[in-house]
Amino acid sequence: MKLKRFLLRYYPPGIILEFLNDSGEVETKSIDLLTLSQETDVDQLVNLIVFEEPLLKENRKPQLKSLINKLITKLESKKVQSFSLAKTLRAHVLPLTNCAFNKNGDRFITGSYDRTCKVWDTELGEELLTLQGHSNVVYCIAYNNPFGDRIATGSFDKTAKIWDANTGELYYTLSGHKMEIVCLSFDPQGLLLATGSMV
Secondary structure, three states: OEEEEEEEEOOOOEEEEEEEOOOOOEEEEEEEOOOOOOOOOHHHHHHHHHHHOOOOOHHHHHHHHHHHHHHHHHHHOOOOOOOOOOOOOOOOOOOEEEEEEOOOOOEEEEEEOOOEEEEEEOOOOEEEEEEEOOOOOEEEEEEOOOOOOEEEEEEOOOEEEEEEOOOOOEEEEEEOOOOOEEEEEEOOOOOOEEEEEOO
């Protein structure tokens, strides 16, 4: 097994290890850091993680320590923020049903009664993609954070679809519900999708 990269997960706090297994396939493993706080002894925690996790070698300690400190800073941030209206978007012909941001916040998606999902540039407020293919209301939407390279849409047409977040290509149409899909969510690693319907 060979470690490819680290991914930060802010909530719940943790680090995701992306690695190649013995067959050469990419897999992920989570290291949950649910008790992380300002009082955490980071050096001791890093030593413990490296001791318990065979994917991590001694030379990865500085990088791991940096990531944990970044998580602590984010968790302990008491920064008071103020918000103001930046832009009003006329996103869809019919009302919106939902909105979701990717992990970085630089893109967001909207679902609508017009049977589409749109991908937007957050900073510019410009439409990047329109995901079309449902035959009824797009009621629920999600990014596969922390990766953010897939979008899932759930519809009153009783299907869910998985799309490429960068090109808009439809990868899969998932069927099996007898009623409208009203919720969906990726797992914290962004690899599994759960859908829920009215019945």
